[in-house]
Amino acid sequence: MTDIRPAPAIHDFPVTRPEKCPFDPDEEYARLRAEEPVSRVRCPAGMDAWLVTRYEDVRGVLADPRLSSRAAGSDHMLPSYAGHDPLPGFMIQLDGEEHARLRRLMIGEFTGRRVEALRPYIQRIADEHADAMLAGRGADLVRDFALPIPSRVICEMLGVPYQDHTSFQRDSQILTSFEADEATRAAATRRLEDHLGELIEKRLAVPQDDMLSRLIARADAGGRPLTVPELSTLAVLTLVAGHETTANMITLGMAVLLEDPERTAALRARPETIGPAVKELLRYLTVIQFGLVRYATEDVTVGGVEVRAGEWVVAALPSGNRDESVFPGPDTLDLGRRARTNLAFGFGPHQCIGQQLAEVELQVALTTLLRRLPGLRLARPLEQADFKLNDIVHGLRTMPVVW
Template sequence: MAGKLAHVTETRPATRADIPEFPATRPESCPFDPDSAFTRLRAEDPVTPVRCPAGMDAWLVSRYEDIRAVLADPRVSARAATSNHMLPDYDDADPLPGAILSHDGEEHARLRRLLIGEFTVRRMEALRPYIQRITDEHIDGMLKGADADLLTDFALPIPSLVICEMLGVPYADRDMFQHDSQVLIGFEADMATREATAQRLRDYLRELIEQRMVEPRDDLVSRLIARGNETDRPLIMEELEILALSLLVAGHETTANTIVLSMSALLANPEQLAAMRAAPETIGTAVEELLRYLSVVQFGIFRYATEDLTVGGIDVKAGEWLIAATQSGNRDEQVYPHADRLDVTRKDRTHLAFGFGAHQCIGQQLARIELQVALTALLQRVPGLRLAEPQAPSDFKHNGIVYGLRSMPVTW
């Protein structure tokens, strides 16, 4: 496979057989911490070769400043997207048209320009009353009983409803796209299954896109078609399908899992929960800390060197792979004192949870608002919220791009 680190022996006193596996095991003592190996790597070996589940060797970059440098470097390509180094059958093919996470340079800029107007701070803030309303409605529904699954009854519906509202996707179809999203962000299905799942979602979205081409509505898909048509290179159907698919999947999975993980972490740190409840006006600061602490994109960001470069004093050759371990950078003690401690009063807002550089998450403002509204409502309206049963390691989703919980039974 392209990108093998053939020159590792030139920079490390190791043979290829000595290269360690990518660190992907969370400590039993805390389900919110990344692999404990990162603490040592940041101190002793911040740019080091690892063997990936996908079969290639890559440079694992674990310090905050080096990660930012990698993600901002135009000589580093996003062609492999976020976490494909974790897929055992990954094939390094050319990015699909419209795959905004995988394109570089002008092609990426073209796609991002067409979307960025949909995700301005002003437009996202205009959604806050709607997000508040559906959040309150779901809490009303929960409070009619004495217990609930915080994932399926609260955390998952809210961002799903919002992204459906934005795209113009019928919320009635949520069971289908939520199931298929799980397949696409997980590592358990084989490549054939993932491809078939992606095609099923693309076929579904193509029907919606074709409808909007004939009868535009006040939704993102309609505006995206119109905006593309105003340029000298209108979006083709394949690009529209892939863009819509990316937004639909990313628009609900990461936020839903961050909501439940945030409440799980707060219940495990009652003094932090009490601090949030005592000062609701600081929810913005608290959400940034939870994003940093949890780092739900749990295996870092996969990248490819298109030219020779130096990272953290190590020479990286063109054609070699890198992993920007954002989950490690967010725990870098040189940037965050007591980095492994959840501190909702921490003022720093420079975390890497949304990535960095040209590919930084386009939907980050929406995610912030959804988290602020959802967590504030839970703390204020369900003060007695607690776990209905102790959480076990098997409750957490370890084998997927996005870390989260399979379920979270709660009572009050």
């Protein structure tokens, strides 16, 4: 006799931020954690999925090799998504040894020692942009500070000429938005791949002291050279991921700090506390706002619920980071919080490879703003701000400030 599982109720995927606080995730997550921690939802892409909302279950999903990231990422939010094979070198959509091989080649570029060696360079860039801001009396914090810092750093690391930043930032924003149609996204991908492909051909011919050249050399030494399509995809992924999340975190982090002058003054007075403060901001804001989707390759139990092979599972990072059983008072930003590792960078084999770089960039950017522009304030009320409510990465499109 065939085992028939009762059909669970299907909810709409939580996508609405509360009006009272644009920094909080959808209020439905709190109810789901309490009543239906593993619930059935209909995703904007059209497929049904299991939405996992508690911290421990989210970690379990992201660490389980039976739940594949192949051809997934955040594509559960794309209306045009119909399933596809991953591009060669698209590390975040690969599993097992395919993924591990590429990660081993990349990991050496993001060690704590290498990242700390970049701190003076990051500080110099932050000071240059603070100087430029101080030449006037107002600025757009996104355009004039938050976006250029991680963009310049990742260009420097990869060996990509920074003068090309306008075009790659435009295409990056297309790829991280769910509003662009499939043709527009494909064209943006092609432009990035074509541009970086030309640079890769030059590095194959004449290596330089940059990440692309070192990746080529490591792969060659390992006996399995990277193809040009693999290198191109890795470069696009690094370029986009290497600046989008951090730029949005700088902007949102500063917006949160400016909401509370006492909190801002306390952090300014004790800049040595910026490390835990950044970790708490990452937890509180969790800019990968719609989580990460996985595909069950075999039957697996998640949070006491049976997930069948062939079903989709969404690990809700923002919900896990607001789990009351792990983070007391989770909806309160506590810059002195000493808590468990948050989920802002994911978990498991696909945990963000650039986590340490992002944290150092955030530390430098925020302390520089607090030190150099003590009178910094929003030029218009936060409720009038243009938030990215339909993008992979939560943030602000613009943030006018004065001082």
